[in-house]
Amino acid sequence: MARILIIGGGFAGCIAADMLCPKGHDVTLVEQAPFLGGGCKTFTYGGHPYTLGPRHFLTRREEVFEFLNRKCPMRRYDAGHEFLTYIERDQQFYHFPIHRDEIDEMPDRDKILAELAECPGADKARNLEEYWVFSVGPTLYDKFVDGYSRKMWGIESNTEIVDFGFTPKGVALKTGPKAAWSEAISGFPYALNGYDDYFTAATVDAKVHLNTTIEDFDIANYRVKIAGEWHTYDLIVSTLSPEIILKDAFGPLRWAGRDFLKIVLPVKEALPPEIFFLYYANAEPFTRIVEYKKFYHYDAPTTLLGIEIPSKKNKLYPFPMKEDQDRHRQYIEALPERVFSVGRSGTYRYLDVGNIIEQGMDVFRDV
Ligand SMILES: Cc1cc2nc3c(=O)[nH]c(=O)nc-3n(C[C@H](O)[C@H](O)[C@H](O)COP(=O)(O)OP(=O)(O)OC[C@H]3O[C@@H](n4cnc5c(N)ncnc54)[C@H](O)[C@@H]3O)c2cc1C
Incomplete structure (x- = not known):
């Protein structure tokens, strides 16, 4: 039996506990917030359940879906589940990822089709701009x-x-069904408190210390x-950025953050039934609007929208730039064995919930 410390009680920390406790290890989990779940914790506003951002579950692996579904019954979205982007210069909403069929409805259709015919493909792309321009041409990229x-x-x-991990599911131009990521398993918990019961169930055999801050690391x-x-x-699982646990040894990593606005509207539903959230690709200050009812199926005469505005106030999105990715690699190489750096901050990658569960299952299976 090993004495194991898990730092951080978000999805990554809870999965680690879920994987390690049943093996009989002595597991301690330390979380600085007064609750488990990190970014996927469900809060309420005016009775409406919500998370900060959509936190919508996606995976390509059935076993990953089932792992979660066992302790957190999940509603599957096989169809009727779409995302749109607003393109101001066309005065139109289009599906995202960009759908091949909708090019025919665009005012600059002929130019786009000519550019598409000339696209070399993304194999030789060296950066995100080249990835998109080589895949779909300059007009769709713009x-x-x-x-x-x-x-x-x-x-x-x-x-x-x-780092093209940021490219949504590696899809530049989609064909087939317009539902976003129809090739992945997609869902959200049935419970009105979202994933919260999973966080409790996953850590039931761990010694959980909430409201607890680690003052120093050795x-x-x-x-x-x-x-x-x-x-x-004997072993440490950290879900924090390695710059924190290695005390800035190689300098700071850059992050993007988000401010979140909540708006209740006096209508039962604001977006069309099949639309879960909207992206805004123009000069407006926000990036995304989510209608929480679409996920929670919360029944009320009003609806709650969440609006995400890029911000420097918090550290939510690891920077996909070479300089930062190289620096992160230095941190990981400096970690001793039996220290695992996992989760979105720990791996400094644009990981979603499905990736985090998959990572936990793979990393801790043989520990
Ligand atoms: C706006 C937004 C929207 C998203 N939407 C989706 C989505 O729709 N679908 C999807 O699959 N993924 C989504 N994601 C990604 C997903 O939420 C993350 O992959 C996942 O929450 C990461 O889990 P984690 O445990 O690694 O990190 P976190 O959830 O951030 O958990 C880290 C935990 O560590 C704690 N902690 C921090 N410092 C300390 C310390 N010093 N001591 C102790 N504890 C500490 C924090 O309080 C937190 O609880 C979204 C992310 C963002 C930012």
Whole structure:
């Protein structure tokens, strides 16, 4: 039996506990917030359940869906589940990912089709701009990606971005059903408190310390300081950015953040029934609007919308730039064995919930 410390009680920390506790290890989980779940915790506003952003579940692996579904019964969205992008210069909403059939409805259809015929394909792309221009041509890139991505990261040019993990599911131009990511398993918990019961169930056999901050790290010696005392472990699972646990040894990593606005409207439903959220690719300051009812099926005469505005106030999106990715690699290489850096911040990757569960299942299966 090993003494294991898990730092952070978001999805990544809870999955680690779920995988490690049944093996008989002595697992301690430390979370600085007064609740488990991190970014996927459900709150309420005016009775409406919501998370900060959609937190919609997606995976390509049935076993990943089933792993969650076992403890957190999940509603599947096989069809009737779509996302749109507003393109102001066309005064139109189009599906996202960009759909081949909708090019025929665009005012600059002929130019786009001519550009598509000339596209070399993304094999030789060196950055996000080239990835899109080589895949769909400059006009579609300008409409759907250029402004959105620069707004999202607060940058001058998408040539700065070398990690195409940000490209939604690797799909540049879609054909077939218009429902977004129809090739992936998609869903959301049935419960009105979303994923919250999973976080409790996953950690039931761990010693959970909420409202607890780690004051100092001595990762080389598997020690952390809490309330003035050092505690030593056999193995550490960290879901924090490695710059924190290695005390800025290689300098800071950059992040993008979000401000979240909540707006209740006096209508039962604001978006068409099949539309779950909207992207805005123009000069407006926000990137996305989500209608929470679409996920929670909460029955009320009003509806709650969440609006996401890029911000520098919090660290939610790891930067997909070469300089930052190289620096992150230095941190990971400096970690001793038996220290696992997992989750979105720990791996400094644009991971979603499905990826986080998959990572937890794969990394801790043999620990
Ligand atoms: C706006 C937004 C919308 C998203 N929407 C979706 C979506 O629709 N679908 C999807 O699949 N994914 C979505 N994601 C991604 C998904 O939410 C993340 O992949 C997932 O929540 C990451 O889990 P995590 O445990 O790695 O991190 P977190 O949820 O951030 O958890 C980290 C935990 O560590 C705690 N912590 C931090 N510092 C300390 C410390 N010093 N000591 C102790 N504890 C600490 C935090 O309080 C937090 O609870 C979205 C992300 C964002 C930002």
